[in-house]
Amino acid sequence: ILFRPVTQLLQPEPTGVKVILWHSQRGDERQVLEDLLRRFNEQNVGRVYVEPLGVPDNSFKDKLVRNIPRGSGPDVFIRPHNELGEFHDEKILRTIDRATLPFAPEAYLGKLLDGLSIEGALYGYPLTYKGLFQFYNTELCPEGPPRDSTELEGWKQKLPSGVVPLVYDASNPFFHAPFFIGAGGTVFADDGRTFTLFEEPGLTSYRWPGEWRRSGVLPPEPNYNEMIRLFQSGKAATIIVGPWYQPGGEVGTSGKWDVAPLFSIRGKPTGSFVTVEGVYVSEQTRHPQEAALVASFLAGTAGEKERFDRLGLPPVTRAAYDTLDAAGERARQVAMVRVQRQSLEHGVVTPNSSRMAAVWTPATDLLAASIAGRDFEKAVGDARYMLARVDEPKPPPADWRPFGIALVVLLSMGTYFIAMQARRGIRGHEAMRAKLTGFHARAALPYLLPGLLAVVVLVFIPLIVGAGLSLYTHEHGTFTFTGLQNFGRILFPPLERAFQSRSFYFALGVTVLWTITNVVLHVSIGVVLALLLRPSWNRLRTMYRLLLILPWAIPNYITALMWKGMFNAQVGAVNVLLSPFGFEGYNWFDKFLTAFTANVVTNTWLGFPFMMVVTLGALQSIPSELEEAATLDGATRWQRFRLVIFPHVSPALLPAVILGSVWTFNMFNIIYLVSGGEPNSQTDILISEAYRWAFERGQRFGYAAAYSVLIFFFLLFYSRMTERLQKGGAS
Incomplete structure (x- = not known):
């Protein structure tokens, strides 16, 4: 950092038109891209030079949408095509003249240009594409990989015990x-808008994962991490994955693996959803010709060759496949490219419509219901309802003036109330005592100001902005004032959906149950452990205290991930310990009760040390004479606890219970990381529901902000009630 300005001064300033390129590539892909850009700059000295900028993948889209409409941001950027629909809706892309393509349109593989087009207009230059295919264990499959799904279903009997035929x-x-396409399913009807995702014939395919899991074709917990573990340890015959994966572990070390095209689905060849990586030109670029020149170079012959030679990525032109050399070390690399081409030919390029964003969550929920063996027809109804919400009428714009008047009135009343409180304080006994002792409040202001400023910036401003956001509806980057309609939709849903998962009232019920259960367990375990650690004859009590406080000291997201692994169906410690009781291979997140239990166990582990520490502190303040007198009077242990110890502990415990209740009520990390809301969002609490509406269900920021406002008022009501309870207990 210190020497960078010096090195920049020593380097000659590039001349020519500067083109800024954004990308999110890392590792070898980033190196290949930078080498290509370096070559381009050398070939165009004095005319054009490219300045690349790496942008984090998870914030890439948001930065584009925010910056390009304001005239900033990149001239050129690289992204997968599945985001094209959203970019098109935001009007941040420039159309591409097909004459500027580095190859003739007919030279490209079929479907690739379609993936980068909307309504016949081309918006990107194809760089490469990625699709799914099979890796198979050559030792477990000596006769080659499965050719059809029916053949795969019969493999369970001939494979060694503990080995599954398929993982994905x-x-x-x-x-x-691949199974959805093989069954004949389509995402949209011919009009490109009407959802057909959950209609026959494709709907049948959603039943297959559950059937395969119950018959032993799939493992008990068929998720991504589990499929990698099983295949690499030789416990799975074949795996469906993409080119980003390279076998490791025992299979990777021994080299006993190979690749193959996707097996056919009951006699019908199938492919996969294919992702096309493209390079796009910004609508707001000041140098469209130079930007197009850069994009065409990256998508041209040199770029295509470098991406295949150094990264093993599939070429985009037909002619490139005729010159692939499959001899020697490149045999597997060429094989992986060819099987991806077959996935493209028999599959589909993932639809680039912005409506695809609404597809993933309901489809995931339906697959999870099939795997868990829940009511399939009900799950289909829930999935269709989620898709139907995409097309529900948006709240109409509302007149902001009545709300503005109400805000002014409330602010005036609040100011008056604060002024009256301050006036009473000035005339109060404490103020008079401060004057007599020579203490002046002005002297304390410099010390209070940093903390006050931090509270205003970090608490009050976000609170006001969030409350204001709840009165708006967000769509395509614009916010429309709609008044209280978000609250109306939350509080008054269709009656048949009012108490089902993803509704406010269902989430509220789960949240209250979650809070009460956790607080009761935290207090009970904390008090019992404090009583056990209290006696002076326990010489190891200091060591026990240190050990028992560790769960509270460890960051909760780390603890959540640890417990998530412990509840794993196949290798989790919980199932290993409970295997004598029939829990071997049991998936804890298939049913509400067990998923809720997993969350509660994790949060109880996190929460009891706090109550234990508070109780230990309160126990130290109890005079020993009181307990000795109670013992002499013939009181039993229970009577001493109920009549002597607990009355002295409860004043200190009550604030801790209030604080613990608020923490638990908003304990997002545990819900999100342990159960993930499974099954079917039934274990989501209010705060995780708000998150999902904001970031996973169509970026409904106003709707999510309304959830947050309701949470605030609920906790405000709770705090006022407990404050009265606390005052009553003190009196």
Whole structure:
């Protein structure tokens, strides 16, 4: 950092038109891209030079949508095509003249240009594409990989015990796509808007993962991490995955693996959803010709060759496949490219419509219901309802003036109330005592100001902005004032959906149950452990205190991930310990009760040390004479606890219970990381529901903000009630 300005001064300033390129590539892909750009700059000295900028993948889209409309941001950027629909709706892309393509349109593989087009207009230059295919264990499959799904279903009997025929991320719609396509399913009707995702014939395919899991074709917990573990340890015959994966572990070390095209689905060849990586030109670029020149170079012959030679990525032109050399070390690399081409030919390029964003969550829920063996027809109804919400009428714009008047009135009343409180304080006994002792409040202001400023910036401003956001509806980057309509939709849903998962009232019930259960367990375990650690004859009590406080000291997200692994169906410690009782291979997140229990166990582990520490502190303040007198009077242990110890502990415990209740009420990390809301969002609490409406269900920021406002008022009401309870207990 210190020497960078010096090195920049010593380097000659590039001349020519500067083109800014954004990308999110890492590792070898980033190195290849930078080498290509370096070559381009050398070939165009004095005319054009490219300045690349790496942007984090998870914030890439948001930065584009915010910056390009304001005239900033990149001239050129690289992204997968599945985001094209959203970029088109935001009007941040420039159309591409097909004459500027580095190859003739007919030279490209079929479907690739369609993936980068909307309504016949081309918006990107194809760089490469990625699709799913099979890796198979050559030792477990000496006669080659399965050719058809019916053949695969019969493999369970001939494979060694403990080995499953197939692994893939069965609850992920992207990985399910080969079976959906093979069954004849389509995402949209011919009009490109009407959803047909949950209609026959494709609907039948959603039953298959559950059937395969129960018959032993799939493992008990068929998720991404589990499929990698099983295949690499030699416990799975074949795995469906993409080119980003390279076998490791025992299978990777021994080299006993190979690749193959996707097996056919009951006699019908199938492919996968294919993702096309493209390079796009910004609508707001000041140098469209130079930007197009850069994009065409990256998508041209040199770029295509570098991406295949150094990264093993599939070429986009037909002619490139005729010159692939499959000899020697490149045999597997060429094989992986060819099987991806077959996935493209028999599959579909993932639809680039912005409506695809609404597809993934309901499809994931339906697959999860199939795997768990829940009511399939009900799950289909829930999935269709989620899709139907995409097309529900948006709240109409509302007149902001009545709300503005109400806000002014409330602010005036609040100011008056604060002024009256301050006036009473000035005339109060404490103020008079401060004057007599020579203490002046002005002297304390410099010390209070930093903390007050932090509270205003970190608490009050976000609170006001969030409350204001709840009065708006967000769509395509614009906010429309709609008044209280978000609250109306939350509080008055269709009656048949009012008490089902994803509704406010269902989430509120789960949240209250979650809070009460956890607080009762925290207090009970904390008090019992404090009583056990209290006696002076316990010489190891200091060591026990240190050990028992560790769960509270460890960050809760780390603890959540640890317990998530412990509840794993196949290798989790919980199932290993409970295997004598029939819990071997049991999936804890298939049913509400067990998923809720897993969350509660994790949060109880996190929460009891706090109550234990508070109780230990309160126990130290109890005079020993009181307990000795109670013992002499013939009181039993229970009577001493109920009549002597607990009355002295409860004043200190009550604030801790209030604080613990608020923490538990909003304990997002445990819900999100342990159960993930499974099954079917039934274990989501209010705060995780708000998150999902904001970031996983169509970016409904106003709707999510309304959830947050309701949470605030609920906790405000709770705090006022407990404050009165506390005052009553003190009196």
